[in-house]
Amino acid sequence: MSQRDTLVHLFAGGCGGTVGAILTCPLEVVKTRLQSSSVTLYISEVQLNTMAGASVNRVVSPGPLHCLKVILEKEGPRSLFRGLGPNLVGVAPSRAIYFAAYSNCKEKLNGVFEPDSTQVHMVSAAMAGFTAITATNPIWLIKTRLQLDARTRGEKQMGAFECVRKVYQTDGLRGFYRGMSASYAGISETVIHFVIYESIKQKLLECKTASMMETDEESVKEASDFVRMMLAAATSKTCATTIAYPHEVVRTRLREEGTKYRSFFQTLSLIVQEEGYGSLYRGLTTHLVRQIPNTAIMMATYELVVYLLNG
Numbered sequence: 001m002s003q004r005d006t007l008v009h010l011f012a013g014g015c016g017g018t019v020g021a022i023l024t025c026p027l028e029v030v031k032t033r034l035q036s037s038s039v040t041l042y043i044s045e046v047q048l049n050t051m052a053g054a055s056v057n058r059v060v061s062p063g064p065l066h067c068l069k070v071i072l073e074k075e076g077p078r079s080l081f082r083g084l085g086p087n088l089v090g091v092a093p094s095r096a097i098y099f100a101a102y103s104n105c106k107e108k109l110n111g112v113f114e115p116d117s118t119q120v121h122m123v124s125a126a127m128a129g130f131t132a133i134t135a136t137n138p139i140w141l142i143k144t145r146l147q148l149d150a151r152t153r154g155e156k157q158m159g160a161f162e163c164v165r166k167v168y169q170t171d172g173l174r175g176f177y178r179g180m181s182a183s184y185a186g187i188s189e190t191v192i193h194f195v196i197y198e199s200i201k202q203k204l205l206e207c208k209t210a211s212m213m214e215t216d217e218e219s220v221k222e223a224s225d226f227v228r229m230m231l232a233a234a235t236s237k238t239c240a241t242t243i244a245y246p247h248e249v250v251r252t253r254l255r256e257e258g259t260k261y262r263s264f265f266q267t268l269s270l271i272v273q274e275e276g277y278g279s280l281y282r283g284l285t286t287h288l289v290r291q292i293p294n295t296a297i298m299m300a301t302y303e304l305v306v307y308l309l310n311g
Helices: 003-023 025-035 037-042 064-074 077-081 084-109 118-147 160-171 173-177 180-185 187-215 223-244 246-255 264-275 277-281 284-309
Strands: 044-049 055-060
Touching: 003 025, 003 084, 003 284, 025 064, 025 077, 025 084, 025 118, 025 246, 025 284, 064 077, 064 284, 084 118, 084 284, 118 160, 118 173, 118 180, 118 187, 118 246, 160 173, 180 187, 180 246, 180 264, 187 223, 223 246, 223 284, 246 264, 246 277, 264 277
Parallel strands: none
Antiparallel strands: 044 055
16 A cells, blocks of 8 residues: 555544544544443432332433533533544544555555455454544543533533543553553444455446446446445444443543442443443444444545545
């Protein structure tokens, strides 16, 4: 891969990640709040009538809409964009590093394994994920801390630089890498996503090539091609996210301030013991609602930018 191609993939990946992050930020905030151990702040009590006529209160776990309502009422609309700054700072380099590493790794592995095989996509996705996570984890920790910083209207909200200073004073440099073990575990989601995505993409290209051969037309990118890529990305991400979701909850818990959670497996075990297996999927609905359009937008933007820059 030439230097120009690498730069194209870097730029395209950065553009895709940035557009997706801006459009889906409110859902990201709601998801993070639902994943945290402080979710009890949003739990409501529902009064039920018993057979004897007495009434009892039953604690009901909050849903995305209830959490959204509480945030709007207590903190205001601006709180739905908490952490957007670090997100924008991190998403472009993170996606750029990821896509560049993925493309470079795939090109090299195509000379070792069968070109564009499942093994190539799996290893490429894993290596790209590892590289991006290691390079950008401090940014995501700050983003999570800001999103969990629930303050009522009128209170001064914590800024990114204040958060950085607080993390450093409390935990030192090591504190910026909390939750990285869970992110590494989440590489499995990335691998599953790209394997399915590349498989669907390959099938779509084969179908289009066969269609072009029958009509003797030249292969030209059309709007429908980008729609198909968006659908492929959405489908693959849904499958991957559902399978690997618990690592998201564990990662959020590890990044909480003053947390009792210390390591990936200790956190996983503690959540199950104290809250049950269902808690490992808390916020999944919001996550899917956010991730599907976010991934579709990101991948479509990436493919479009690469196409435009390569002429």
